[in-house]
Amino acid sequence: METTYDTQIEQIVQSIFATMLGMEVVRHPEGDVPCEESLISTIQIAGAQPVTVVFGVSANVARGGAAAMLQIGSDDVTKDDERDVVAELSNMIGGNLKSLLPGPLYLSLPTVVAGKELGVQVPGAELIEEVTMLCESGMFRVRLYEQPVRA
Amino acid sequence: MSKKVLVVDDSGTMRKIVIRALNASGFADTVEAADGAEALSVFQGSEIGLVLTDWNMPNKSGLDLTRDIRALGSKVPIFMITTEAEKGRVVEAIQAGITDYLTKPFTQEALQAKLEKYTQA
């Protein structure tokens, strides 16, 4: 039985954005939109079948998300605020997703990289799910990669 | 997967939804109960491989049903279906002996993922 995770990712993200940021989230109406991600957080779910979660947000989502989570004006948001908020959001996505995958599994700490038009690469891994979403600040994407299992 | 699944909910509509999702996930053999007390007698009368129960029900809650099943010495997987409000009390349900929980409204995929997690191997 093939399990797909896109609906769950959507639900998890909706719940996290609603609770922590007070923002509504919808699926991006067009599936294949150009990459606008400028801040990307990666988190590993280690176990029998390792999975990497890549959470990439546009510059506007990084700023708007940080402002909403920290309850400050968007002009007061620093680069560190953006990185920390994106890291924590990815941590919540990874943690909640982990409960749906066959265990036992261990969550790594998030790693955040910044840069325009980053080609997200998870060496040797296969992209198994990609969900592009929209919130009031703009677009962001969640990707799941399956790591090859060592024999 | 020839496990008989006991679906417990005081709402007939909810039972239908859950059973449809179970069927779609390959669990064809299901039996229903409308509250915890009825569920307990069904449970004692047949070979049940999995219990999916609502939390809030008349006569006997899902929480008490879980305690009663565990008191019988059964290790059957019990999934509690919780609302967002009950999620804060999930620690209590875990201590009572549930195997896992699903937050309403859940998708077919979410149920399927949980089923695969506990019925594999």
Add this chain to the structure above:
Amino acid sequence: MRAMIIDDSRPIRRIEGEILSELGFDTCDACHGKEALERLQEGPRPDVILVDWNMPEMDGLEFIKAVRDDARYSGMVILMVTTETEPEQMLRALSAGADEYLMKPFAKDGLVDKLKLVGVV
């Protein structure tokens, strides 16, 4: 009343800190378990500790065990606040000595309810 917040995420420390301050707590922070143990040794005794699970240096589970093994800290209330949502993880945290468990993401009311449940609010 005093509260200690242990989380490697600055936004989470800030959010929890603001909620606790509103409730009238004096708060202090630590980025991980090791730093928190140092803080406990040098500073005033907190009435309640909010601790994350996954952190560098020393994780929340190790921290809880260390506190529960130390007679000087007996009776301290510990609330685990984490993205770990599986029942088996909750049971691990509770059996290590956590008094309650709150899943991330959480709303303000969720945290306040847990603080009431452990009797510090």
